[in-house]
């Protein structure tokens with residue numbers, strides 16, 4: 258067996274998938290490498306990671322380098338609760354304004370661009386910034402945050418009664434297109450999977466079994482997530498019931514709709530094919 262490097266997004270959205278691995282309930286012949294999405298994207302594309310959740314927009318740009326593991330994604334069907342846009346003004350009144358976007362995200366930044374261009378019909382200026390909500394709100398009229406940072410910022414807005422509008426981008430995308438939204442996909446490096454098909458199969462199974470264990474142990478997950486982030490248990494409970502991990506046909510269609518808009522906006526250069534491990538390959 259080869260020693261595997263497996264990426265893990267350092268947010269709660271990955272906890273249901275990685276809990277069983279973190280606790281040793283399922284053995285992993287390899288290491289977990291934690292980081293924000295953009296760092297994992299880079300490490301995977303440089304060949305440092307064998308397998309990782311990859312921002313779905315990065316898959317579109319590098320589809321030839323990887324296989325998607327079946328049955329798994331980070332997605333939402335409407336509200337997602339952890340991809341949030343905070344603004345001083347309603348979104349439709351931001352014409353010409355400066356928007357700060359987190360450097361941790363790839364997909365959600367593109368999602369926000371698409372929504373401004375095709376849904377709100379408002380032209381704004383985007384600036385990647387690595388800072389907290391309050392600092393970013395001083396630098397611009399709007400702020401995009403993802404993951405635990407978005408959830409913490411949302412709690413801050415509620416706790417301090419900050420006068421900001423909060424737009425959930427999963428919900429906005431659903432209002433616009435009627436579709437689900439797929440933010441990230443678990444991918445495995447193409448040449449590795451082709452050389453080690455049994456290990457690619459094993460990885461797909463391992464992640465899926467691990468997710469099942471996680472979802473069957475939500476009270477434990479909520480406790481662990483609370484210790485890790487300090488977020489209120491009812492917020493966490495709601496989050497684990499809101500975030501989706503499916504990748505069936507309806508999610509695949511939704512992802513292709515997202516790619517269509519990314520293509521129309523000139524963000525990707527060609528139509529994207531989903532190469533799914535086990536469906537577009539002989540598994541050896």
Ligand SMILES: C=C(O[C@@H]1C=C(C(=O)O)C=C[C@H]1O)C(=O)O
Nearest residue numbers: 294312339362363364365404440
């Ligand atoms: C739902 C989320 O999806 C994510 C958003 C990503 C992106 O914008 O590139 C990548 C992975 C996920 O972390 C989240 O971060 O909360």
